[in-house]
Amino acid sequence: MNINNQLISTETAPTHPMLQVSNLNVYYGESHILRNVDLNVLPGQMVCLIGRNGVGKTTLLKTIMGLLKPRTGTINFAGQPIINKSIDRRARLGIGYVPQGREIIPRVTVKDNLLLGLEARPHGRNGKEEIAEDIFTLFPVLKTMLYRMGGDLSGGQQQQLAIARALMGKPQLLLLDEPTEGIQPSIILEIEAAIRRIIESTRISVLLVEQNLNFVRQADKYYAMQKGGIVASGSTRELSQEVIQKFLAV
Ligand SMILES: Nc1ncnc2c1ncn2[C@@H]1O[C@H](COP(=O)(O)OP(=O)(O)O)[C@@H](O)[C@H]1O
Numbered sequence: 097m098n099i100n101n102q103l104i105s106t107e108t109a110p111t112h113p114m115l116q117v118s119n120l121n122v123y124y125g126e127s128h129i130l131r132n133v134d135l136n137v138l139p140g141q142m143v144c145l146i147g148r149n150g151v152g153k154t155t156l157l158k159t160i161m162g163l164l165k166p167r168t169g170t171i172n173f174a175g176q177p178i179i180n181k182s183i184d185r186r187a188r189l190g191i192g193y194v195p196q197g198r199e200i201i202p203r204v205t206v207k208d209n210l211l212l213g214l215e216a217r218p219h220g221r222n223g224k225e226e227i228a229e230d231i232f233t234l235f236p237v238l239k240t241m242l243y244r245m246g247g248d249l250s251g252g253q254q255q256q257l258a259i260a261r262a263l264m265g266k267p268q269l270l271l272l273d274e275p276t277e278g279i280q281p282s283i284i285l286e287i288e289a290a291i292r293r294i295i296e297s298t299r300i301s302v303l304l305v306e307q308n309l310n311f312v313r314q315a316d317k318y319y320a321m322q323k324g325g326i327v328a329s330g331s332t333r334e335l336s337q338e339v340i341q342k343f344l345a346v
């Protein structure tokens with residue numbers, strides 16, 4: 097899984113980034129939030145963004161998805177610039193987004209929440225009504241709850257629904273913002289296992305914001321953020337105690 101492994105990369109063709117963020121500067125009004133951010137995610141790579149509360153992790157994911165406009169910088173996805181593309185265009189190009197706090201529609205059934213994810217397909221929902229069985233293989237609990245209201249699910253179930261909804265669009269890159277936040281430990285393990293299976297079975301790229309150290313260690317690479325800038329990066333196999341203490345709330 098680790099594409100950065102030199103033994104592997106010397107034997108394969110050069111790999112171009114799935115996502116390439118360069119010199120990104122983002123403001124909220126006059127507050128300078130992201131500062132000269134550079135970040136790459138290679139095809140099939142799982143990258144974890146770490147950093148304490150308020151450093152700009154969510155701001156970066158929102159900017160990649162198109163919810164915020166940067167003042168300067170470029171974002172390339174699968175080799176093409178997307179900085180001037182709308183949220184919908186980015187979704188249809190293959191970027192899936194699971195926002196922090198999940199944003200499940202509470203008064204809509206689980207099934208209809210899932211079907212909304214079809215809007216991100218290249219040709220939109222197009223009258224489709226079916227949910228592929230592999231969604232339920234990943235998240236069996238959703239099958240038993242298809243006709244419940246989204247808002248009636250537990251936090252862990254809503255998180256699984258939010259990830260499943262993003263997968264309905266068949267993304268090439270999945271942006272996950274703190275998927276284990278506020279979720280009980282047994283469900284955290286289920287979510288981690290599901291994300292691992294998604295990567296293994298689809299070769300999707302993942303950019304994950306996460307505080308849970310065990311989960312962070314499953315990524316190939318980490319970037320650490322402080323005050324809106326990337327201040328460290330490297331292989332998660334080399335995550336030092338110092339980096340962990342400095343950037344993770346453990
Ligand atoms: N809508 C907003 N308007 C103004 N400032 C914001 C807004 N959202 C976040 N911020 C500020 O931007 C900074 C980065 O926030 P955020 O990206 O949510 O951090 P993180 O996800 O790392 O906790 C914080 O200082 C936060 O207070």
Ligand SMILES: [Mg+2]
Nearest residue numbers: 153154155196
């Ligand atoms: Mg956040």
